Amino acid sequence: MLRIDHLTKRFGALKAVDDLSFSVRPGRVTGFLGPNGAGKTTTLRIALGLVQANAGSVTFDGQPYRRLVRPGRQVGASLEASSFHPGRSALDHLRDLAPVVGVPDRRCAQVLELVGLETVAGRRVGQYSLGMRGRLALAGALLGDPATLLLDEPTNGLDPEGIAWMRGLLRDLARQGRTVLISSHLLSEVQQSVDDVVIIAHGRLVQAIPLAQLAALDRPHTLVEPARPEPFKELARDLGWGLRETPEGFEVTGATAAELGHTCFIAGLELHQLASSRPALEATFLALTEGAPTQSDSTQSDSTHSESPQSDQSQSDQTQSDLRQVGP
């Protein structure tokens, strides 16, 4: 059980993490979501003792990370896919860590096999693609066979096949009773992997609920295109429906399509279109994070994860080279 309790971290005048509290349960995959700069990476770095919080605490089964007897055996983490010496082989990278983590050397080859890097284990990491580095970072997190896994943007640079593989692996790990927390700035990227979501924005908690309940936060609405807008508006006002004008007509909240159709029929209003609609989960997620109270300056330390279309492009290029290098 990972517990984050009233955590606050300031970088100068900016509050990167602002009185953040939530807990992550074992046996489930939890998505740690928020836009870039929301404070996800900072929170993870504080949890792992790399960054000192100004207030609050993070504990693993009641113990802060620095107090854990064998931290590498209890908590596995991957923070960036770039924390490797380019002149060192993947196997050596893990062998360097093994004595401190407290595992025998043969475990290094085992985890490389688990992430599908066994054929390139002796190659220097400088020649690895972004996707392969991501797999190596995951191998490092799994080295100590830990009960808790904290993975920062683990799907970065992975091709669709790799994402599907990671999804299965994370599910298996959670099923074994482990605590799994994965961060992402896109709900859609982890939507099929996670059981619970913790959504933060501007360093503050927005929601911490099971994914299924996130869908229930959607406000269903009905799309309608009346022949004459004015009498329809009047009717809606009388009945207390919520109205939002769209290019085709109106988005109505407070009435199902059946109710709306019936009412208009009775009132003798002609409709050209009537449909019920449910926003995509991603839209709900975005609405939640956008609607969160804002801070004047929201640039923050995990801005290193660029979200521009250009970087998406280079990422998919990377993905292709990944396919080439991992392929037989």
Place this chain on the structure above:
Amino acid sequence: MIGSLRSEWRKTVSTRLWWTLAAAGYLGLTTAGLAATFRLGGQSLTGGGLPDVANGDLARLTYAVGPSLGYVFPAILGALTVTTEFRHQTITPTLLAEPRRARVLIAKLITVLPLSGAFGVLLTVVGVGLGAATWALLGQPTGLDQAATWSLIGRSVVAFALWGVFGVGLGLLIHNQVGAIVTLLGFTQLLEPVVRLVPVLSGHSWAGLDFLPGALSEAITGASLYSGFAPGVGPTLDWPLATVCLIGYGLVFAIVGGCTSWRRDVT
């Protein structure tokens, strides 16, 4: 702690750094050693202005070429064991595996010793081998039958090993790789030699100069190549005191670095 030591050792030997530095040291020292030996050897043939030539002192002077010039290589090695962690962000996995940072720091200080000591053996052997071969060819005493020579060789290895600690300390103080290397080279290769020439040129000596790191390392070895060219620049401190002082540099750097930059947030 054993795990940290093994981990640091593996980190140092799992990249090409150590042997490229050893090769660079070997090549550099061979060149410099040949030049110095030939110069002194040539002087001995023409009989002009040599330091005390009796009893193998001249030979020992050339044997000091290793510690006089080669110490910068173990120092760079030591500094890089810290700065590469920041340059390539491997400090993150390092501190995830061992969040007690003092342990990592101590492990780095200890782990460098066998490697910088091995540099010492290699570079001392190079210096002594070149020198001894030259003197034997010239029919001069090599001094290899004297205890004083072997004492010099042993202390030369110690000096090399301690420069490794000096380097680690400097790296802990200055995490930026370029910054640490520029500081190290600038101080040891430029600033200190110039400062130490001031008394020679001005005629005013100052005891404080004996405590500069380069002077300490020459005092440990007990012979200075510089004194062959400029009499009066040679070491004056006892070698045990000099040893303690050179260790002191490394440890003070490490402690100051450990209390400041080493404790900072790793982002």
